[in-house]
Amino acid sequence: MSSIPQNKDELINAIIFVSGRLLDDYRSIPDELSRTIAIEGNVKGTAISVCDTLAYLIGWGKLILKWYSLQSQGQSVDFPETGYKWNQLGLLAQSFQKDYKNWDYLSLQSEFTATTQDILLLLASLDNHALYGVAWYEKWTLGRMIQFNTSSPMKNVRIKVRRFKKINGIK
Numbered sequence: 364m365s366s367i368p369q370n371k372d373e374l375i376n377a378i379i380f381v382s383g384r385l386l387d388d389y390r391s392i393p394d395e396l397s398r399t400i401a402i403e404g405n406v407k408g409t410a411i412s413v414c415d416t417l418a419y420l421i422g423w424g425k426l427i428l429k430w431y432s433l434q435s436q437g438q439s440v441d442f443p444e445t446g447y448k449w450n451q452l453g454l455l456a457q458s459f460q461k462d463y464k465n466w467d468y469l470s471l472q473s474e475f476t477a478t479t480q481d482i483l484l485l486l487a488s489l490d491n492h493a494l495y496g497v498a499w500y501e502k503w504t505l506g507r508m509i510q511f512n513t514s515s516p517m518k519n520v521r522i523k524v525r526r527f528k529k530i531n532g533i534k
Contacts, residue, residue, distance in 0.1 A: 406453035422459025424478035
């Protein structure tokens with residue numbers, strides 16, 4: 364399998380694989396370390412917590428679902444999100460962290476799981492042509508837009524979370 368999913372099955376498998384591994388990593392981190400600011404942030408020169416990484420992934424997952432819902436109803440989508448431009452993704456990430464700052468660690472893990480499941484249900488409802496056969500946003504297919512905002516950031520977050528675990532002596 365290519366590192367970049369090329370079809371529906373590869374995208375589903377990539378999301379299932381990386382989200383499962385990432386959840387295993389999250390579950391191995393004690394709650395008392397979940398708010399420690401020690402992971403490289405999405406804005407240059409910033410640091411975030413393990414909980415913030417979950418908020419980031421949940422936020423992007425929910426945006427994908429919102430984009431699809433709006434477009435499927437014939438409504439316009441304000442990409443990437445109302446009030447943000449594509450060159451402001453770090454600020455958007457910080458808004459996700461703000462949205463979930465009062466959520467406890469276990470609830471964030473549950474919400475990440477639920478959001479990932481919702482995305483997988485969406486994928487299951489679509490055929491390969493809908494995902495990879497037509498441009499969905501500018502030149503990008505829906506499959507690529509989903510990959511850009513699920514499996515790819517999950518892989519990047521997992522690298523950061525595993526580095527955090529290693530520094531903190533967590534197996």
